[in-house]
Each structure stands twice: as structure tokens, then as C-alpha cells.
Amino acid sequence: MKIETVDFFYLAMPDVKDVGDGSQDALLVRVRGGGFEGWGECEASPLTSIAAFICPMSHSACKPVAASVLGQNIDTPTDIARIAVELDLNSMDLLQAAHSWSGVEIALWDLLGKRHGEPVYKLLGYERAYPKVPYASQLFGQTAEETRTLCRKAKEAGFRAVKCGWGPFGRGSLKDDRDQLQAAREGLGTEGTLLADAGQIWGEDVAAAEARLPLLEEVDATWLEEPFHGSAYGAYGQLAARATSVRLAGGEAAHNAFMARHTMDYGKVGYIQIDCGRIGGIGPAKRVAEHAVKSGVTYVNHTFTSHLALSASLQPFAGLKDHVICEYPIAPQAMAWEMCANHILPDQNGEVHVPHSPGLGIEVDTARVRAFLVDVEITVNGNTLYRTPAV
Amino acid sequence: MKIETVDFFYLAMPDVKDVGDGSQDALLVRVRGGGFEGWGECEASPLTSIAAFICPMSHSACKPVAASVLGQNIDTPTDIARIAVELDLNSMDLLQAAHSWSGVEIALWDLLGKRHGEPVYKLLGYERAYPKVPYASQLFGQTAEETRTLCRKAKEAGFRAVKCGWGPFGRGSLKDDRDQLQAAREGLGTEGTLLADAGQIWGEDVAAAEARLPLLEEVDATWLEEPFHGSAYGAYGQLAARATSVRLAGGEAAHNAFMARHTMDYGKVGYIQIDCGRIGGIGPAKRVAEHAVKSGVTYVNHTFTSHLALSASLQPFAGLKDHVICEYPIAPQAMAWEMCANHILPDQNGEVHVPHSPGLGIEVDTARVRAFLVDVEITVNGNTLYRTPAV
Numbered sequence: 001m002k003i004e005t006v007d008f009f010y011l012a013m014p015d016v017k018d019v020g021d022g023s024q025d026a027l028l029v030r031v032r033g034g035g036f037e038g039w040g041e042c043e044a045s046p047l048t049s050i051a052a053f054i055c056p057m058s059h060s061a062c063k064p065v066a067a068s069v070l071g072q073n074i075d076t077p078t079d080i081a082r083i084a085v086e087l088d089l090n091s092m093d094l095l096q097a098a099h100s101w102s103g104v105e106i107a108l109w110d111l112l113g114k115r116h117g118e119p120v121y122k123l124l125g126y127e128r129a130y131p132k133v134p135y136a137s138q139l140f141g142q143t144a145e146e147t148r149t150l151c152r153k154a155k156e157a158g159f160r161a162v163k164c165g166w167g168p169f170g171r172g173s174l175k176d177d178r179d180q181l182q183a184a185r186e187g188l189g190t191e192g193t194l195l196a197d198a199g200q201i202w203g204e205d206v207a208a209a210e211a212r213l214p215l216l217e218e219v220d221a222t223w224l225e226e227p228f229h230g231s232a233y234g235a236y237g238q239l240a241a242r243a244t245s246v247r248l249a250g251g252e253a254a255h256n257a258f259m260a261r262h263t264m265d266y267g268k269v270g271y272i273q274i275d276c277g278r279i280g281g282i283g284p285a286k287r288v289a290e291h292a293v294k295s296g297v298t299y300v301n302h303t304f305t306s307h308l309a310l311s312a313s314l315q316p317f318a319g320l321k322d323h324v325i326c327e328y329p330i331a332p333q334a335m336a337w338e339m340c341a342n343h344i345l346p347d348q349n350g351e352v353h354v355p356h357s358p359g360l361g362i363e364v365d366t367a368r369v370r371a372f373l374v375d376v377e378i379t380v381n382g383n384t385l386y387r388t389p390a391v
Numbered sequence: 392m393k394i395e396t397v398d399f400f401y402l403a404m405p406d407v408k409d410v411g412d413g414s415q416d417a418l419l420v421r422v423r424g425g426g427f428e429g430w431g432e433c434e435a436s437p438l439t440s441i442a443a444f445i446c447p448m449s450h451s452a453c454k455p456v457a458a459s460v461l462g463q464n465i466d467t468p469t470d471i472a473r474i475a476v477e478l479d480l481n482s483m484d485l486l487q488a489a490h491s492w493s494g495v496e497i498a499l500w501d502l503l504g505k506r507h508g509e510p511v512y513k514l515l516g517y518e519r520a521y522p523k524v525p526y527a528s529q530l531f532g533q534t535a536e537e538t539r540t541l542c543r544k545a546k547e548a549g550f551r552a553v554k555c556g557w558g559p560f561g562r563g564s565l566k567d568d569r570d571q572l573q574a575a576r577e578g579l580g581t582e583g584t585l586l587a588d589a590g591q592i593w594g595e596d597v598a599a600a601e602a603r604l605p606l607l608e609e610v611d612a613t614w615l616e617e618p619f620h621g622s623a624y625g626a627y628g629q630l631a632a633r634a635t636s637v638r639l640a641g642g643e644a645a646h647n648a649f650m651a652r653h654t655m656d657y658g659k660v661g662y663i664q665i666d667c668g669r670i671g672g673i674g675p676a677k678r679v680a681e682h683a684v685k686s687g688v689t690y691v692n693h694t695f696t697s698h699l700a701l702s703a704s705l706q707p708f709a710g711l712k713d714h715v716i717c718e719y720p721i722a723p724q725a726m727a728w729e730m731c732a733n734h735i736l737p738d739q740n741g742e743v744h745v746p747h748s749p750g751l752g753i754e755v756d757t758a759r760v761r762a763f764l765v766d767v768e769i770t771v772n773g774n775t776l777y778r779t780p781a782v
Contacts, residue, residue, distance in 0.1 A: 020451045022484075045449055045485045047771065051442035056765075057438055060411045061590070085594070088620065092591060093413075094436045094722045095646055095669075096443070096487035199452070200483060201474070229479065231649035234656075255486055258595075258622035265625070266657065278486075338530070350463070359520070374447075380438065386497075 001034025001115065006104055008053060008390045010046035011372040013333050016312050017168070020139055020166040021197070023329060023336035029103035029370065033074065038111025039259070039364050040225040041309045042141035043277030043302075045098070046213025050376060054385045063095040065100045070389050076310065077123050081283055084346035091094050098255035098280050099285070106312045106360070111273050113359030120312075120360055121311040124286050126319025131351035134163035134328030135306065137194060140169045142185035145178075151187025158350045161325060162188050165197025165225065170212070178215045193343040195327070197225040197247070205234040206242075213239075216246045223249040223271050230254070238266030249273055252302040257284040257291075264297050276312045285316035299323045305332065307340045311360040314344075320352045328352065338368040366391045392425025392506065394463050394698075397495055398780045399444060400726075401437035401644035402763040404623045404724050409569040411557040411590070413695035413764075414720060415725035419760065420494035422502050424465065429502025430755050432700045433486070433494035436670030440494070441767060443487035445776045453484040453502065456491045464618055468514050471499050472674055489646035489671050496672025497751070498704045504750030511751055515677050517710025526552035526586060526721030528695065531560045535574035542578025545721065549741045552716060554580050555618065556588025561603070569606045576610040584716070586640070588616040595619050595626040597633075607637045612664050614640040617726075621645070626660030640664055643693040648682075655688045664718070666693040667703045676707035683714075698731045702751040704744045705735075709745045717743065729759040 012025035013192060013361025018236055042049050053065045065285045065324040068087040071158070073079060084105065092098035109120045121129050136154035141147035154162045169177055170315050181196065184282045188194055196216060202208040204248040209227040216224055224246050242250050247270025254260040263269055272292050276287045292299040299320060301313035310328070328346075337343075341363040344352050355361025367389050378386040403416035407470035418437040422429045433440050444456045459478040460534050464470060468765055477495065500511045512520050527545040532538040538555060545553045555575050560568060572587065581685040587607060593599040607615055615637050621625040621644025632637050638661025645651040646669055654660055663683050665676045683690040690711060701719070708714045718760035719737075720727070728734075730753040746752025760782050769777040 016450070017447055018448065018451050018454075022453070025447075025449045028754055043484075045443070045446050045453055045455075045487075047446040047776075048439060048442040048485060048487050048497065049768070052436070055436050056410065056416075057407055059407070059414045060409050062413070062436055063409075064436075088594075089591065091623075092644070093434075094439060095490045096436075096439050099486045107431040150772045200480065203479075229647075230483075231647055231653070233649075233653065240415045250424040255481070256620075258620065258624075262622070262653070262657075263623065266653075373774050375770075377768075378438070379764050379766075379768045385438075 001074060003031060003033045003069055005032045005168035006066065006069055008050045008389060009369060010376055010388065011335050011369060012374050013335050020260060021118040022332065023327065023332035026336060026339065027103060028304050028339065029107045031104065031107040033111060034115065036111050036114045038107040038359060039112065039308060040106030040110060041101040041277055041306060042099055042227045043275045043305065043309065047376065048096050049100040050386055051378065052094055052377065053098035053350055056380060057062055061089065063090045065091060065097050069104055074112065074265050077112065080105060084283060086278060099278055102277045102279065102281045105283060106276060109282045110275065110359035116261065117358050119356055119358060120315045121354055122317035124315060129318035130321045130356040131353050132314065132326035133160055133324050133350065134326050134346055134352050135159065135193065136330040137163045137327050139181055140164045140167035142168060147180050148183035148187040151184045155188050155192060158346060160350055161193035161195065163195035163197055164182040166199040167244035170198045170201035174211055177212055181215050181219045181221065194219060194221045195223050195225065196221050198227045198380060200229055202227050204232040206235050206238045209239050209241055213246060215379055217244060221246055223247050225249040232259050232269040233262050233266035233302060236263065236269060247271060254279050256280055257287050260288040260302065261291050264291065264295050268298060271298045271300050273300045273302040274316065276316065277309055282312060282315050289320060293320065300325055300326050303327050304329050305344045306336045308360060308362045308364065310344055311355055311362045314354045326352065339365060339372065345357040392465060394422060394424045394460055394465055394665065396423045397460055399441045399777065400760060400768055400782060401441065402760060403765050404726050405679060411447050412724065416721035416729065417696050417727060419730065419771065420498045422495065422498040424502060425506065425698055427502050427505050427751060428497040429505065430699055431494040431497030431501060432697060433490055434666045434696065434700065435490035436586055438767065439487050440491040441777055442769065443485055443491035445769065446570060447771060450609040452553065454481045455611035456482060456488050460495055464505065465499060468503065471496060475671060475674060489557045492667055493668045493672045496674060497667055501750035508749050510747055510749060511673065511706045512709035515706060518583055520709035520745040521601040522744050523710045523717035524551055524715050524741065525717050525743050526550065526584065526735055528553050528554045528718050529721055530662065531555045531558035531571055533559060535570040538571050539574035540577040542575045546579050549737060552586065554586035554588055558589040559732060560649060561589045563604055566608065567691055568603055572606050572610045572612065585610060586614050586728060587612050587618065589618045591617050591620055593618050595623040597626050597629045600630050601633055604634055608635060614638050616640040624653050624657035627654065627660060631659035638662060645670050647671055648678050651679040652682050655675065655682065655686050659689060662689045662691050663695040664691045665707065667707065672715035673703060673706050674735055679696055680708045680711060684711065691716055692718050694718050695720050697739065697754065698734045699729045699751060699753045702746055702753045705745045719743065726763040730763065732756040750752045
């Protein structure tokens with residue numbers, strides 16, 4: 001079948017706040033071809049990613065993403081990979097292309113799955129999907145007391161694993177960080193899996209990060225996430241060599257499979273975190289999962305918006321039985337929740353299951369999409385290159 | 392002084408063709424503060440980079456570039472570095488931010504230079520600027536005969552070094568590539584420096600690239616540029632280990648200093664090619680030059696648009712006496728030439744000199760800018776976030 005149309009929908013909460021909550025807006029992608037419809041999502045700046053899809057060509061290696069996608073034939077997963085290779089050359093100098101293409105690529109897998117009547121993980125070659133243990137992903141409280149309460153609530157809600165990140169962590173004294181981590185452990189109890197996310201706060205300052213290792217080991221934290229800039233593989237590698245029980249986690253910034261491999265090979269992380277909405281979609285994420293298995297690294301999804309994005313992010317490691325932990329947005333904004341008509345909910349064991357219905361198995365609620373839709377218009381020399389389409 | 396305004400100007404030739412000529416459009420940046428004006432240029436998709444500057448915030452780590460720049464105080468180079476660090480955190484999830492910021496950063500150096508009455512290379516700590524030997528940067532001809540003629544003409548125009556790239560190279564048989572390389576050497580003569588650019592054509596296929604090494608050695612080529620994807624450091628490193636006289640060159644895709652360092656440390660290139668209009672501007676490029684010196688790697692600029700971009704690209708290695716070769720656009724489109732009122736021309740020895748006047752030493756021809764100006768308007772929920780400003 002032919003890729004007939006690709007439409008981008010920019011959704012947002014009425015009031016986007018200056019906080020570390022990535023569920024305040026979304027960029028939804030709809031592809032249509034052969035009577036089928038597929039949906040995907042970019043984890044990216046919506047306006048900038050729309051621009052990357054429709055921008056005028058600058059030269060033969062700086063073409064809009066649309067130039068490599070529209071009108072292409074697509075019948076099997078090989079076709080998606082072929083388009084990705086063409087895009088790499090056609091949009092080599094368009095930095096945002098990877099983020100813009102990611103949502104399209106995901107939508108193409110959804111489309112193919114629906115056409116073949118198979119869930120995406122089967123198209124990826126997995127015989128079956130194993131349940132995952134979701135961790136509650138949340139911000140550190142402004143005070144240790146607040147963090148204790150947040151972790152206790154997550155535990156009471158049934159979560160066996162909790163991640164605290166960002167906020168004041170790494171910005172104050174060692175004592176402040178120790179208080180935060182101790183409070184998190186107290187709230188979660190001795191049994192739960194505790195994860196900490198530094199949000200790149202130390203740049204490439206290995207000493208600053210190293211000073212926190214004893215505090216993390218004291219509370220039996222499983223991982224320290226993103227201590228450094230996403231490209232600072234050398235700093236990652238040095239810190240990994242100095243850690244004892246704590247492993248490093250990272251990779252969410254990777255916008256191609258190479259970068260994720262480097263985070264493992266040079267950065268020596270124990271957990272590789274991949275956002276399908278950034279790395280170029282599900283195809284490259286699956287290749288990263290294969291490399292992780294070979295390298296003894298655990299694959300984890302990175303997801304903080306809708307359950308459409310969540311389903312996409314689970315597919316690349318759905319069939320890896322031993323890679324069990326998964327990121328699960330615990331308190332998304334109304335937009336991120338309501339844009340999907342069905343959801344991936346923890347069962348009575350607190351585990352989540354990849355949908356078994358064709359494609360990604362998530363239905364978009366077009367009425368709710370309309371409610372959060374942002375009107376965008378981009379004109380260049382009098383020609384309208386983009387106007388928010390009808391849902 | 393305060394950064395009062397930042398204005399983006401998208402210029403383009405009336406007809407942008409599907410060829411590997413990057414001088415067909417440009418994104419010019421003007422900053423104003425304290426009664427001074429600085430100019431810079433992004434080497435990037437203009438529309439997408441404008442969107443990255445003005446897009447609505449998605450969350451605290453996905454803010455528009457403008458949020459980290461407008462209203463900031465800037466008096467010394469340290470202030471530029473401080474803004475860059477803030478931007479890294481504020482726009483962590485906005486991929487295009489690096490390209491958008493690059494032009495602003497360059498304009499800030501021009502502004503500071505004018506304010507302090509010093510050329511930028513002096514603000515960077517260099518006592519003096521050494522002349523560079525420009526190489527003529529051109530595409531391989533469609534036939535070997537055409538390539539021979541192109542190289543002979545470059546030699547006759549006074550160039551002591553010529554780079555041929557892209558076109559059919561690497562896409563056909565080994566014999567085709569051999570014919571092309573032999574023709575290039577014949578056209579250039581035995582004395583000239585011959586450089587070859589594969590434009591990432593082999594992805595990460597080391598064997599395909601290795602098969603060309605004997606052909607390159609046969610014609611005494613100095614470097615093989617971009618055999619692989621810009622992030623394929625492993626493939627670079629493997630090929631470098633197998634080469635004898637030919638060195639690898641790469642790095643133009645780097646959108647931060649880390650990536651350039653990786654290209655040297657892991658990729659083992661002999662020449663690191665930096666585009667100031669992509670890597671985050673002149674500041675990170677200077678740090679790359681320092682790392683190159685320590686690593687025994689030769690720094691080379693990557694430039695294919697205007698002489699404003701050329702001046703910016705020469706500053707980071709202006710004071711490195713032994714890093715002499717420089718990329719020089721041999722046949723830019725009218726837009727790329729005319730947007731500057733003065734130019735960097737080879738002297739009677741065929742060498743070029745970094746301008747000694749304050750800032751970047753290049754004046755923008757606002758009348759000609761107006762002639763090539765592209766009208767853009769971006770509205771979001773009825774608010775005009777960008778409209779092409781008056782020059």
C-alpha cells in the first residue's frame with residue numbers, strides 16, 4: 001500500500017507550566033494508506049517537529065521529512081527500515097528530523113500491524129510479550145518530607161518500584177540529597193525498587209556525581225539515571241567504574257541507535273533507556289534492545305506522555321523476559337490521558353501487559369484530541385505549508 | 392550590556408535545486424544590545440531553526456531557545472558560555488536547539504568583538520591569526536572527465552588543494568571510483584593536495600569503505616571524509632586502523648563538543664571538521680580545537696555558505712599555526728556571496744587571512760539581504776510567534 005497522508009496534531013494543556021512534567025503537550029501523528037490508519041507520537045517540541053516535516057528543502061541533504069515519506073510504498077517492516085535509511089541521507093543536515101520522523105515511524109508500525117492483523121511486537125519477531133513491572137515515575141518533592149509522602153502514596157497505589165528525579169536533587173548540599181534519598185526509601189519501604197534521576201545536573205563533573213554514590217548505595221538505589229549530559233560517554237564510563245552496587249542508567253537523549261550503543265559501549269550503563277518518540281521510532285529501538293541483550297545491559301523504555309507512546313515504547317523489548325522494569329507515567333495531565341480511548345493498566349500483581357490487538361492496540365479518542373488541539377499555521381512566501389488538519 | 396533583540400532572517404535563492412550545494416539558502420541572525428549590533432549564521436534548516444527559537448515551551452527542559460537568550464546580560468566571553476550552559480538544561484529535549492543557538496552564539500561573539508574593539512580570535516585568547524591555505528570544495532563530476540576538468544580549473548584558479556565529494560562517488564563500482572579519483576589527480580597535478588568526501592554513503596559498512604582505501608592511496612589523497620554516519624564512531628575507528636597513508640576526516644555533523652571529541656577519541660580521525668553554525672557556535676568549536684591540539688589531530692573548518700560563516704569558522708583555529716588547511720566555498724550561489732559587503736579573498740600566495748577588524752570583520756549588505764529575504768509567518772492559537780522582521 002501507499003502512504004497517502006501524514007497528519008500532525010499538536011495538543012497541549014491550556015496552561016503549560018515551567019515544571020518537569022512532559023505530559024503537558026504532545027505531538028500526535030496520523031498516517032493513512034490502503035484504507036488503514038496508524039497513529040504515532042513524537043516525544044519532542046511539537047511546533048519545531050512540524051516545521052521539520054514541512055520545511056522547504058535547503059539542499060539535497062537537507063530535505064523536509066515529508067520528502068522521504070509521502071507516496072512511499074509500505075507492505076512489510078523492511079519498507080519502514082528502507083525509508084529510514086533514505087531519510088538519513090535526505091535529511092542528514094536537518095537536526096530535528098529524527099524527532100519528527102519518530103512519530104511517523106511509530107504510526108507506520110501501527111498501520112502495518114492493523115493491515116496484517118498482528119500486534120507490533122509480533123512484526124518485530126517476538127513470539128510473545130512478557131509482563132512488565134511498572135515503576136512510578138515522579139519528581140522529588142521540594143522537601144524531603146514531601147518526597148517521603150509521594151513515595152508512600154506510590155507504594156500504597158500498588159507500585160513495587162518508584163523513581164524520584166529532578167527537582168532539588170543535585171542542586172544543593174550532599175546533606176540535602178541524603179535527606180531526600182533517605183526519605184524516598186522510608187516512604188517506599190525496604191522492599192521496593194528505588195531509582196534516582198539526576199536530570200543531567202552535573203554536566204560532565206564526575207567528582208560531583210561520585211560524591212553521591214555512597215548516599216545512593218546507603219539506600220540501596222538500583223540505578224542513578226542521567227548524571228551527565230547525554231553525550232558525555234567518557235564521564236559515564238568513569239563514574240560506572242567507581243560505582244559498587246548502584247548501576248548507571250541513561251540513553252533517553254539518543255536520537256539514533258548509534259548514540260544508544262555508545263551509551264552502553266563507552267558509557268557502561270547498566271540500564272539503557274530508550275524513547276521511541278526520539279530515537280527514530282520502534283525499528284532502531286529494537287536494534288538497541290538486541291545490542292543490550294548481547295552486552296548484558298537491561299533495556300528500559302522512556303515514556304512520559306500518553307498510553308499510545310507507552311504502547312510504542314514497550315514493543316521493542318516486549319519479548320525480553322528478563323528485562324522486566326518499565327517506566328510508567330503515574331500522574332499524566334488530562335490531555336495525555338484523555339487522548340487515548342483505552343489504557344494500559346496494572347493488573348492485580350501490579351504488572352502491565354503490552355496490548356495484544358493489532359498494531360499498537362491503543363485507540364485515539366478523536367473527540368478529546370479536538371478538545372486539546374492547538375491551531376498552528378505556517379506560511380512561507382505566501383504559501384501555507386502547514387495548517388492544523390481536521391481530526 | 393543586555394541582549395535586547397534577536398532577529399532571524401531566512402534567505403534563499405529563488406529556485407532551490409536538489410543538489411549538494413549548501414549555499415542555496417541561509418539563516419542569518421542579528422543581535423542588538425548596548426547600541427551595538429552583531430551578526431551570525433546558522434548552518435541549518437532555516438524554517439525549523441526559527442521554530443526552535445520561538446516555539447511554545449513543552450516543559451521545563453523543553454523551552455524555546457529564546458527563553459535562555461533574550462534579556463541576558465553579556466559583557467565578556469564568559470557570559471556567552473554561561474548562556475550556553477543554561478540553554479543545555481532549558482532546551483535539553485529540543486533537538487534543533489543546537490542549530491538554532493549556533494547562529495545566535497556567533498552573533499554574540501561579533502557583538503562582543505565590536506564592543507571591545509577586538510577581532511573574535513583575540514577574545515578567544517589567540518595573540519595572532521595565521522594565514523590558512525584554502526581548499527576548493529566541489530562536487531565530483533557526473534563523469535571522470537568532468538571531474539578532471541573541474542580539478543584543472545581549480546588548479547588554474549590558484550588553489551593548491553581541492554576536495555571532490557558526493558555525486559557518484561561510492562555509489563557505483565570500484566572501477567568507477569578509481570576512474571574518478573585518477574581523473575581528479577590528473578586535473579589537479581602531482582603537487583596539489585587532494586581530498587575526497589564520501590558524504591556518509593557507506594553508513595557503517597566498513598568493508599565497503601575499506602575497499603576504496605587502495606584507490607585513495609594510489610592517488611596520494613590526504614583524507615577520506617565522512618565515509619560513515621556522523622555517529623558511527625566504531626566504524627570510523629576500525630577503518631582508521633586499516634588505513635596506511637590516508638587519514639580520515641569527519642565531525643561536521645557534531646552538534647555539541649562532546650560529539651566532536653568522540654570523533655577524535657573513538658573515531659580516530661586525523662582531521663576534525665567543525666561547522667560553527669551547528670556545533671553551538673564559536674565557543675564549543677574553540678574547545679574542540681584545544682582537544683585536537685592535545686590529541687595530535689588537525690582542526691579544519693566546515694563551511695559552505697557565506698563569508699560571514701567563513702569568518703566565524705576560521706576564528707576557533709585562527710591562532711593554530713600548524714593547522715593550515717581551510718575549507719573555502721569556491722562557487723557559492725549569488726545569495727551567499729552578495730549578503731556580505733566584504734569578503735575573505737586569497738592573497739597572491741593563495742592564502743586567506745582572518746579579518747583583523749572588530750568582531751568577525753564582515754559587514755552584512757542589508758540591501759542584498761532584502762533581495763533574497765523569505766517571508767515567513769508562524770501563528771499558534773491566533774498569536775503570531777514569528778514574522779520576518781525588517782532588516
